[in-house]
Amino acid sequence: MDGYESVDTTSRSGTGARVYFSTDRDIDLYELEELCDAVGWSRRPLRKVKKAIQYSFLVVTMWEMRGKKRRLIGFSRATSDHAFNATIWDVVVHPDFQGKGLGKALMNYSIKRLRSQDISNITLFADPHVVNFYRNLGFMPDPEGIKGMFWYPNR
Numbered sequence: 001m002d003g004y005e006s007v008d009t010t011s012r013s014g015t016g017a018r019v020y021f022s023t024d025r026d027i028d029l030y031e032l033e034e035l036c037d038a039v040g041w042s043r044r045p046l047r048k049v050k051k052a053i054q055y056s057f058l059v060v061t062m063w064e065m066r067g068k069k070r071r072l073i074g075f076s077r078a079t080s081d082h083a084f085n086a087t088i089w090d091v092v093v094h095p096d097f098q099g100k101g102l103g104k105a106l107m108n109y110s111i112k113r114l115r116s117q118d119i120s121n122i123t124l125f126a127d128p129h130v131v132n133f134y135r136n137l138g139f140m141p142d143p144e145g146i147k148g149m150f151w152y153p154n155r
């Protein structure tokens with residue numbers, strides 16, 4: 001199928017359907033919102049989500065395919081300086097498909113795409129409950145004591 005890459009055969013959806021990745025940015029924002037709703041994320045203005053996707057360096061979607069029907073079941077994106085660094089954001093797998101190795105496959109695919117662009121420094125901000133998910137994938141919290149620091153308005 002053009003524009004789609006099949007997930008490793010060990011990472012099927014568990015329902016007899018196949019799972020594919022795509023880096024096509026032509027995403028139905030309502031479908032993406034539904035996916036983010038399903039994991040309880042707060043809603044964000046769609047015009048901003050659209051802009052974030054437009055200006056991301058890499059956008060990866062994960063699809064369950066049944067015949068001609070496709071369903072968005074995972075998403076991640078990365079911003080980058082296009083030379084050294086990339087930061088991964090918005091990693092999500094639909095709850096119906098969690099615990100089947102698809103989050104790992106989504107992350108490994110995203111990392112592979114960034115490495116293929118010669119990006120060597122890949123970072124992300126992990127919610128506390130998923131630190132070990134990322135640790136298993138080779139991400140280190142606070143390497144050499146380095147801390148992520150945040151500035152928020154009105155604090």
Ligand SMILES: CC(C)(COP(=O)(O)OP(=O)(O)OC[C@H]1O[C@@H](n2cnc3c(N)ncnc32)[C@H](O)[C@@H]1OP(=O)(O)O)[C@@H](O)C(=O)NCCC(=O)NCCS
Pocket residue numbers: 039090091092093094097098099100101102103104105125126127129130131132133136
């Ligand atoms: C985090 C998330 C992407 C993981 O996706 P998933 O498809 O369930 O993960 P996988 O099945 O690929 O799990 C891969 C490995 O990580 C482990 N793992 C999965 N979720 C984990 C968690 N929350 N904490 C620790 N380990 C976890 C699995 O046990 C598995 O281990 P194994 O390789 O030893 O078998 C998914 O749970 C999700 O979308 N959560 C809601 C959104 C979210 O919190 N995103 C991260 C924001 S920073």
